[in-house]
Amino acid sequence: MPRPSDTKQRIQEVARELFAQQGVQRTSLQEIADRLAITKPALYYHFSSREELVRSIVQPIIDEEEAFLVAQEALGEVEPRALLEGYFDFHYRNRREIVLMLSELTTLADLGLIDLVLEWRGRLGKLLHGPEPTLEQAARAVIAFGGIQDCTIQFATVPQDELRRVAVDGALAALTIKPPRKPARKA
């Protein structure tokens, strides 16, 4: 049986599935091994530790989000709708991994996920409202981006195009700030 094998990929597939189903912490190496009809130490041939297996699944998502942000920041001027749509597509594509990351933030603390998520939200807000947004602007950004994230998780079965429309529309609506007072009727 030796020589090139796709076992490493198959381990990751099974891990992704079990992690999504029952959580990272509640999934043991034994369970992953059983599902593949191999032994636990076989996993150690492909991954040096449990943590490395977890990281191999989560890290690509982190890298992709990071790359997305860097690309948008390099653009200089951002068009809100395009930014939100890009953000949506990224989250829709990786919704399985993202939900497991978000619903186990503390478990994955070793990866520094908590700080990363907070940092990303800050950077996203600055893309929309400049380097020093007001509290109101920051809140709107959190609602908009968080809302898109929630939509990809909550409505995971809705087709991408349809969901993108309603999610991005909703996020844009959340961003529109009405002038503070003065009804300004029939302006």
Place this chain on the structure above:
Amino acid sequence: MPRPSDTKQRIQEVARELFAQQGVQRTSLQEIADRLAITKPALYYHFSSREELVRSIVQPIIDEEEAFLVAQEALGEVEPRALLEGYFDFHYRNRREIVLMLSELTTLADLGLIDLVLEWRGRLGKLLHGPEPTLEQAARAVIAFGGIQDCTIQFATVPQDELRRVAVDGALAALTIKPPRKPARKA
């Protein structure tokens, strides 16, 4: 040292703190006991199991959210702003516990939290848009309520009144649905 002791409350305080800091799953009974300078089995005098300790912290929040929903549903007609403000206040008051519940959904699966959260979102949506909302309406509700939740977590240090204003304004903005086409100028 016998006779009335406040140890049970002190255990819960320490547990709340450690759970919030490093997660429920990553906090062992040993750690809680050490922090209180008592022994691990002493915890079992006050709580019949680890799960019961966790539940004693999480369950009141669940009950409160349930009660909030029941009360709102009983009202018949709901005013969106009032609903959102009530929702905000509940989440602001319990933000520490709520963040630990949300960031460990899978770990707390025994409590049926995942299904509960999904159910709550559905009921909140129906409060705003009736028993059978469109996808667009459902998405807006998810963005609005999720956004309020995110705000209480993200801006945990902002005073309650100030944050409530911006969070609820943002949520309301997310709820306003523009007519699909036809600019309908000067209607």
Place this chain on the structure above:
DNA sequence: ATGATTACTTACCTATCGTTAAGTCAGATA
């Protein structure tokens, strides 16, 4: 045919965790 390499298996170790049984001891009760 031989040696090296790949891809594992068998067997085992150890640490930790939740949990329990049994004992201790200060103070309230009688």
Place this chain on the structure above:
DNA sequence: TATCTGACTTAACGATAGGTAAGTAATCAT
């Protein structure tokens, strides 16, 4: 003074999980 109860401690158990050491069968290069 004797007894009972509340509030623990000491000691230990069983399960499980991550991890390792050593061996083995199949394949490739030489």
